[in-house]
Amino acid sequence: MTCTSLNRRGLLAAAAIALPALAFARVSAQTAPPSQAGPFRFKGWRDAETDAERGFFEVPEDRRDPRSRKIRLGYVRFPSTAARPGPPIIYLAGGPGGEATGAATGPRFPIFMALRAVADVIAFDQRGTGLSSTIPERPASTRPAPEFTEAGLTSYFRSELQSAWADWTKAGVAMAGYNTEQSADDIDDLRRHLGAEKIDLWGTSYGSHLALSVLKRHGDRVNRVALSSLEGQDQTVKRPARIDAYLRQVDALLGTDPAARAAVPDLSALMRRVHARMEAQPALTAVTLNGAPAEIRMGGFGVQMLASGLIANPRTLAMLPGLYLALDAGKTAALTPFLGDVAGLLNLRGMPEAMDLASGISPRRLALIRREARTAVLGEALNFPMPQLMGAIPGVDLGDGFRAAIRIDHPALLIAGSLDGRTPLAEQDEVAAQFRRKSRLVVENAGHNVFEAHPEVQPLLVRFFRGEAVADTRLTLPPPKFQVA
Template sequence: MIHTLLNRRAVLAAALAFPVLPLARASAQMASPSQAGPFRFKGWRGEETDAERGFFEVPEDRRDPGSRKIRLGYVRFASTAARPGPPIVYLAGGPGGEATGAATGPRFPIFMALRAVADVIAFDQRGTGLSNAIPERAAPTRQPPVFTQAGLTSWFRSELQSAWADWTKAGVAMSGYNTEQSADDIEDLRRQLGAEKIDLWGTSYGSHLALSVLKRHGGRVNRVALSSLEGQDQTVKRPARIDAYLRHVDALLATDPATRATVPDLLALMRRVHTRLEAQPVVTAVTLKGAPAEIRMGGFGVQMLAGGLIANPDTLAMLPGLYLALETGRTGVLTPFLGDVAGLLRLRGMPEAMDMASGISPRRLALVRREARSAVLGETLNFPMPQLLGAVPGVDLGEHFRAPIRIDHPALLVAGSLDGRTPLAEQDEVATQFRRKSRVIVENAGHNVFESHPDVQALLVRFFRGEAVADTRLALPPPKFRVT
């Protein structure tokens, strides 16, 4: 998916600190070195390890004989095993996350532990990190939009159309940035590594990509371990499923009498705030290209903020206090979440193109829009999808891409019960495609479930070693909600 737009790619740095902050450090570490070969990799909390940087070239759009070649990069952590198994390829979420960035964050110990099984490959997908060949676009010079549904939708559609034209003029084959092309990149990576087969380890959008790899190159895949599942037709999540999640959160609030007295009905509180602010946006202090500025924040913008907060328990805990403050007119509570708005509104190309290409089936789109009319967060969870549909014609991969498949590979599927980005009910649908699966549910964990509980790492190592892993339920303490 966290990330730039206020969407699942984790633009709200305070709301989704893990996807954003390690990536910022990774860019400084990894973007300038372009030379293949050994180097010292700086990981989590000052730890270092030996690693190897590698590159290979692929067509930017394999369907166009005239498209340019792009250079894709990865970092290899060599196995410590006497007889290593198939390389384990990490697929980051987003779309737009960097695998090399994830390896600098709290997931670093898992990368290191898996070396006991095989080489571990942090592969930056096309358009990210070491594999980014899309020119950076300057921050928009016009005034920011009003953060309402109409204002933000109009802004991003026009900005994307303008950016797409500029990138195309610069020689970028933007139509090549889709999940099928990325799946073919994984097959080319396998050849580059000289491996007969590979294992896949992915999260969120990385699971979406893994499903496409299995569909297109399943014979070259050995095992898969995936978390926070996103299915072939789940780029846009169902609003009704988010409502069910929020009702579960409200039930957790009810276990504390003092909190319940302060927030009698969380969903009703959220609806009141959204309705009032969408009708009368409030002026909010922000930074615009390094200088103090103001934006008008509507209910749609607050819904998007909530969509980031519900990803993980530590930020979910902020939700009641945020809405109580907004209802009582303390709108300054929004300022820490917005940061530099110029950065939030800058398009990157790869995430937008990937999501538009994965698209949404007509049947699901109708369902999403019907549910959104009454849902607490409406259509905000995956903004700017489905709002960008049709902004660039001809990029949708179609119904064959979104069709489910039967998967016979051994699979370990990990989920958190408090994941508000890919709710369990959505993940359950994806899991039915796997015939040889073990499921690990971590009670009270969120979207970043791999590093949420210490036992998950050991289960991953056992699974990739080929050992049997039974269905497992782990537990963490529930979040401590803040209402002041």
């Protein structure tokens, strides 16, 4: 991500801290009505403004159904400043559920602006998001908040999704059309709408998952790709053993700080101890529910989900030891700053859940993940509500043909942070192996949001999209300073 929405990328409000909100800023910050096409002044990062153009086009909601209604997809175009622009650069947000137009209002805005020196830059809101949103928002659930244990949350979300899916279907939404293959076809329709022979792709996290599908289905219309925080075709659910390896890496960093090491002799042991005790005896935790003070019962699984958000980026990873030390000491009030209004956390948006269900997981990988999760520090919490929602809506899985790896001959720049706890480097290596003409850029001590983590990433992106050679590169940032008090 992504960048979080209320989906598998972070159901707890901690994600509002842990997974940066830049990909989910709302286009209501713009000066013209979101439905109005044409030129307008775009408000970017830190009150910067630029000329832009809002555009729309229509596609079938489900191309497999000849009776499908048409839906309207939207984007913002930042016109190129080049004398001879190259193929349009289309930005693919993470999530699923992130808004490209929202990402352009955050710290990634300077990169959007810099890439105009090469070509038009298109912030495209995928179906079900931002300018393209077509799934109606449901009223807040009146059901009591579930116990934040694995059993409690799984039961709640499976029931809620089945109820919501039925409501959306009755409202005329073709929910089965919200999948990555249809979104990939949307991007080729966008190419035609723009009048471009070819396009370049720039994406992150789930956006890389989507880019792989575009390459598989419309690769002859793609020129080159720059992707970060890679998520492969069969990596909607990450391997728990990879996260254990990541936590050992974090523990080694803790070991370089004598004070942190003294406070936390073994990070994984500390985390396991807290999870086990709180799952067996969930702690009554103060929260806000629909704007009013309330309490929930927070189990170990809820804490695992919280940790799954915190490990995304170094700034929030630094909070992890201190939080667990407090919980180990019985100070459950330490959870309160992370939880926000849980009513929002428990509502479904439709697009993220549908996309994840459709991308699914191969039987072989699911068996591997279930086996690893039995002993892993974070178990199956990292990607909740996947795989827990699998089978809740029959017939939407795209199948193993969708998840099959491909050989990719397009020029590619693949970017990663060494402290990315959402898409660990070992998982990204498996995706990178599909690319035959790649350069890899690793930012030491950066996390999931790597594009803006180091100032040298932006000029390398510009050089790459200009067609210049970019060698394998390693950049370095200072390690995080862990909070243990």
